[in-house]
Amino acid sequence: MTDYLTFGVVVGAYLLITTALAYMGYLRTKSNRDYLIAGGRAHPYLMALAYGSAFISTAAIVGFGGAAALFGMGILWLTFCNIFIGIFIAFVLYGKRTTLLGKQLDAQTFPELLGKRFDSNFIRRLAGVVITLGMPLYAAAVMIGGARFLETTLNINYTVAVAVFALFVGGYVITGGLKGVFYTDALQGSIMFVGMLTLLVFTYAILGGVTPAHQALTALAAHVPESLAAAGHQGWTAMPAFGSEYWWVLVTTIILGVGVGVLAQPQLVVRFLSVRGPRELNRAVIIGGVFILAMTGVAFVVGALTNVYFYQTTGQISLLASISPATGKPNIDTIIPMYINSALPPWFTSIFMLTLLAAAMSTLSGQFHTIGTALSHDLYQRTGLLVSRLGIVVALIVTVFLAYKLPPGIIAVATALFFAICAATFLPAYTAALFWKKATKPGAIASMVTGLTTSLIMLTFFHAKGATALGISQALFGKPTLAGFPWVVVDPIVVSLPLSALALVVVSYLTQGQEQALPYYDRQKAFAAASD
Amino acid sequence: MLGIPDPQVWLAYLLCILSGLLCVVYGVLNWNRD
Incomplete structure (x- = not known):
């Protein structure tokens, strides 16, 4: 030292x-x-x-x-x-x-x-x-x-x-x-x-x-x-x-x-x-x-x-x-x-x-x-x-x-927990905001809500490290986690991110037409605003 | 390669360096674009 x-x-x-x-x-x-x-x-x-x-x-x-x-x-x-x-x-x-x-x-x-x-x-x-x-x-x-x-x-x-x-x-x-x-x-x-x-x-x-x-x-x-x-x-x-x-x-x-x-x-x-x-x-x-x-x-x-x-x-x-x-x-x-x-x-x-x-x-x-x-x-x-x-x-x-x-157990998983929640909640909607003109408001909302809820459910009941640290599954069902191998060690993002993206696409297609009122990326407008 | 026998691992080692270089080359080539 x-x-x-x-x-x-x-x-x-x-x-x-x-x-x-x-x-x-x-x-x-x-x-x-x-x-x-x-x-x-x-x-x-x-x-x-x-x-x-x-x-x-x-x-x-x-x-x-x-x-x-x-x-x-x-x-x-x-x-x-x-x-x-x-x-x-x-x-x-x-x-x-x-x-x-x-x-x-x-x-x-x-x-x-x-x-x-x-x-x-x-x-x-x-x-x-x-x-x-x-x-x-x-x-x-x-x-x-x-x-x-x-x-x-x-x-x-x-x-x-x-x-x-x-x-x-x-x-x-x-x-x-x-x-x-x-x-x-x-x-x-x-x-x-x-x-x-x-x-x-x-x-x-x-x-x-x-x-x-x-x-x-x-x-x-x-x-x-x-x-x-x-x-x-x-x-x-x-x-x-x-x-x-x-x-x-x-x-x-x-x-x-x-x-x-x-x-x-x-x-x-x-x-x-x-x-x-x-x-x-x-x-x-x-x-x-x-x-x-x-x-x-x-x-x-x-x-x-x-x-x-x-x-x-x-x-x-x-x-x-x-x-x-x-x-x-x-x-x-x-x-x-x-x-x-x-x-x-x-x-x-x-x-x-x-x-x-x-x-x-x-x-x-x-x-x-x-x-x-x-x-x-x-x-x-x-x-x-x-x-x-x-x-x-x-x-x-x-x-x-x-x-x-x-408690120390929660701190140890806090970073991974937040990253997983952010990816599932925001990433599909953020990607669509930038690149997909046909994304609709209900589609974006469905994606964010789906991503947030599925990642929280995975973290609370299935993912071993998260579920054990939170202790909710143990309190409700008497078991630290409800899943078996490999799901106990698979990160929630593997499930919640695809589901969130799926919700975005499906709901956007079901509500087609609603996207026309939304502002989409326009290079000329953006450059004009950037030079102000 | 480089004393690492598993191709999956030396590939990762190499890709780290190459992706760092990619950032440098892209930045230099596009210095005044956009």
Whole structure:
């Protein structure tokens, strides 16, 4: 562990610069439009880093890095999805048209965009409700991750750590709006980029180079514990056995759930509304793609390779090295921090700790902003800087309350739960809003309601991790889950997303003709609005 | 390839790098479009 003084000085300097950037955001926030979408004139570099750093939380680096130590390099399919779907498809296909449709309809939040496109205040409010009820769970999960980390690295009380997080991040979001979020995101994203690249170089250097490191990892396949092999584990440079428990978890939850779920995340979609036009997104996609490759690509490769390091130094694979003396159980969330502390030079520990702090703050600031604006702009439907700021104050209070009160089991599944709900509720309607002229208002409503209800039912009664954590199935039926294998390990998105899309198509065809009154994307109108 | 025997895994490793490059090339080629 690095000494507290060095890390304290580094964190102090970081907080000081962040405060200065936040103040700059505050000075440049003159209107509600500035507050909600950074004036609609954000620089592509800022927007790309704000998108990437909000996308990647501490959990993506530490939690999923730990999962890579367990599952191996097959998890790199998620990195491919993150870059190809989460950045390339998101920016080039969805993003450009979202920017233009947002200008054409003068929409400043994701719910407002959907509501105006389908001429439905119900849709706008329903999207607002899903965000204000669902996203605080995800934000609380990020905040707890950040606070636990401050607790262990700076040796401060957990309650104090949550308060520091809430007041600091909340402070700059409330005062600076999306400009404050973007300026601080740019600093935080840059720190994350440097931290992760350094980690990759060090790891390959320690293990003797790229190919030797991979060969050493391949050779460990003989040391897969029997319990893992029974679940389908075939080594860290091989995919799990087709159809095994690990295969289903890796393919549906990790790759599909997170890989596709990202397209319909309201806090990311609002980034597209913040730029001047599609040309800016052509430029932003460069930074976005390289940034995500440096985040999850590095975290997953290094996570898998920690097995080689721990085997060479302790004779154990990472999972066994992570067994806590107190509980006797392995904890994959400790693998990456343990590796950083024991394998890398002390000065790097401070840099990496700052990387994790920046990752938590940049994700949290985007969440606070989105929850707050959903409350003030889409549910209460009032505009003005004071109302927008009060919305974020409420978002902050709700998230802090959840961070203190939620049981650990729910926090662990909160992120996946929110991603699954967002994908099923929003993705078909959002896709149709951009690309399908024949979609009707009843079709969009049917899709959102179907997606929301089926994903909630799946999570409550069938999906083992969600159902066990919620405990509703146990209380009603005396069984933790009502389904059998493989449905207990299949992510709800596999069922709820197709059903939601089906509802959209069927109901839209049944109500054909109703779409003619709706505003649809018009390139000329959009460009005219964008140049105003 | 690169010390990874399972084609499903080295393909993922390669695709990560290629998709990152795709973003860069697309951005450079379309710098002033739209």
